[in-house]
Amino acid sequence: MNKLQIDKLNRKAFDIIYSDIEKAAALTEQAVLLAADLNYTIGIAWGQLNSGLVDMERGQLVESLEKLKQAQHIFNKIGTDFRANAAVLNSLGLVNIRLGKMKQAFIHLQESLEYCEIYSLKSMEYTAMNYLGILQYKSGRYNQALRFFQNSIKLKTEDKTVNVLNNLGCTYRALGQNEKALEFLNKALYQAGEEGMMDARIAILEEQGLTYGQMNDYKQGILKLQSALDICAGSNRRQRPDLYIHIAEQYLKLKDYHMAEDNLQNADELISDSNRVSHREIYLLLSQLEEFKGNAPGALAQYKRYQQLTDLMKSEDLEENLWLLETEQLRKTNTRVAAISKMGQELTAFLERREILNTLSRSFFNLFSIDVCVIGEIPDGDDCLHVDLYTSPEEMSTLDSLEIKNPREVISWVAGNNSGLLINDIEKEIGRYISSYDKNLLALSVSSVLCLPFETGYGRGAIGIYSSQKNKFNDEDRDFMEMLCSFAAIALNNAFQAETIRTKNRELTMLNRYDTLTGIYNRNHILSVMEQGWKQCRRTASFIHIMLLDADHFKKINDTWGHDAGDECLKMIGTVLRDNLQRSSDSYGRYGGEEFLLSLQDLTVDEALAQAERIRDTIENFSVTIGSKTIRLSVSIGVCSIIPGFEDKSVLNDIIKAADNCMYRAKEEGRNLVRSVILKGLR
Structure with a gap:
C-alpha cells in the first residue's frame, strides 16, 4: 500500500461519512493503520480528521473535538494542504455547533471562509456557508440562516444540495412561510431519492409532515410522517419513536383518538428505559388523549407518570390544578422542564x-x-x-x-x-x-x-x-x-x-503489540510489520534486510546471576535497539527468549551491515549492574539481504531461516560477530 492509495482511502471515507458512516469508519481505520506503518504524516492527519467526523456522527462529541484539534495541529505544521486546512476548520465549526459552543463555532467557520476565499476552495466555502446557516438556525436567527443557506446554494456546482435544501425548508417553516418551506423540501426529497440517501429522505419527510401539520393539513402531514416511518421499518430505531409521536399529535388534532392512542403505544414500546425521560412528552399526549375521551382518572394517571419521570410530582396541589396546564405559570414550568431535559441530553452525551x-x-x-x-x-x-x-x-x-x-x-x-x-x-x-x-x-x-x-x-x-x-x-x-x-x-x-x-483498550493494545519485558514489539507484531516492509520493498525493487540478533552465553548469565539479571540484559538490548533504530522504516521486536528480529529498509547492503556492527559494538560496550556486580554482554547477529521478487510472502520464513543460519555461523566462529548473506528474489 503506497501513499497514493492511502490518500484514496481517506478521500473516499471523507466523501461518504454522512451517507455511509460504517463504511467510512472501516476505510478510515484501514487508512490510519497503513499511514502509521509508513509514518505518512498527511495520511495520519486525514485519518484523524475522518475519525473525528465519524465520532461526531456517532454522538461522541468530546472525542471528535480532540481528534479534530490533533488533525488541525498536524495540518498547520505541514502548511501545504490547503483543502485539508479548510476541511478541518469546517469540521471544528460543526462539532462546536453540536456542543452548543456557538461563539467558537463561528470563529472557526469565519476563518474557513477567509481561507477558502484566499485559495479559491469553492467546495469548502460552500460547506462553511452551510454550517454558518445551521449555526444561525440553532441560535434562532432564522433570517440570517436563510441568507447563509441561499449563498451556499449559489456556490455549489457539482455535488447535490440535499442538506442545504432541507435546512432551507426547516428555516422557512420556523419563519411560518410554509409554502416556501415545502418548495425546498420537495426539491430536497427528489435529490435524496436520486442519490439513494435513505437517512436524508427520512429527515425530509418528517419535516414535510410537520410543515403540513403547521398548515392544519393533518391528513397530508400524517401521510408524510407515515412514509418516513415506512422507510425506518427494520432500521433507524432511534428515529421511530419521534415519528410515532408526531403522527399521534396530528391524529389528536383530527380527534381520531383511537389512531392517536395506537401510535403513542407504538412509540412507548420503542422507548427504552435509558431514554424515556427524553421522550416524556408522550405521557403528556396520553394525558391529553384521556382528557378528550372524558377519562379524568386516566388522564391524571398519565400525567403522574410524566411527573414521575421528571421528578416534579407536587402532591395534592398539583393534582387539584391538573387541568390548568395552559396557565402562564405551568407554561413557564413546562418550558423550564424542556430546557432541563435538553441539558440532560447534552450532559449524558x-x-x-x-x-x-x-x-x-x-x-x-x-x-x-x-x-x-x-x-x-x-x-x-x-x-x-x-x-x-x-x-x-x-x-x-x-x-x-x-x-x-x-x-x-x-x-x-x-x-x-x-x-x-x-x-x-x-x-x-x-x-x-x-x-x-x-x-x-x-x-x-x-x-x-x-x-x-x-x-x-x-x-x-x-x-x-x-x-x-x-x-x-x-x-x-x-x-x-x-x-x-x-x-x-x-x-x-x-x-x-x-x-x-479506554484505559483497558490501551492496555490490551500494548499487550497485543508489545513485549511486556523489553517494551518493544512482540513476535506477532514484528512479523506483521516485517510483512508490510516486504511488500513495500517489492514495489520499489529495493533491499530489505532481515536480522536475527541473539545474546551470547545467555544461559550462563541466567545460571550464574539469576533470571532477574537475564531480564535486565534483555531490557538493555531493547534500549540499544530503540536508540540506534529511529527511522520510520526501521522495525524491531523480541522474537523469543534472547532472540531479536530486525527489519531494515532504504539501506544498501553495506549500510545495513554497518548498522548491524554499530548495534553489536554498542551492546559489547554496555554493561548491566546487579547490586555490586557488573555484567558484560555480547551478541551474535545474522543478516539476510534480499530484493523481494514475485515470491509468495511465505518466503519470509526462509529469509528468517537464512538470517538464523548466519547468526549460528557467527556463534560457531567465536560469537560477538556479524555474518551475512545476500539472496536473490524472483523478478
Missing part, C-alpha cells in the same frame, strides 16, 4: 469529565441566574471534597480540598451528610447545621444557597448554587436542581466508565 462539569455549571447559570456555582467530588477511599468554583459560565478555579468530617462550609456539610440544604438567609439559618461556619472559606459573599448531594459509581459529591439575594430559591428550584444532579451523576459515571474502557 458527553464522555469527558471536564466537559460535563463545564456544561453543568453553564446550565445552572442559565436556569437560576446565580452568582456562583460550586461542584465538589469525593472519590472512593477519600475523605476530602475536591472543589471547582465557577464565578461565571466561563471562569473556573480549583480550590483546596475541604474537610467533610468537620465541615465549615455548606457544600462540605451536604457532601458529608449526603443531605441537601436550601437556605435563603445564611446568617440566620446556617447555625442550625454548621457551628463553625467560615464565610471566607470560598471567598464568597452570599445570602442564599441551594446545595444537593449526588452519587456516582466511583464516588459521591455535591453541587451548590449561591446568590447574594435573600430568598432566592424555592422548592421548585430544588426539584429542578435534583433533575440536573441526577443527569450529572449519570454523565459522570458514564465518563468514568468510558475512561476505564
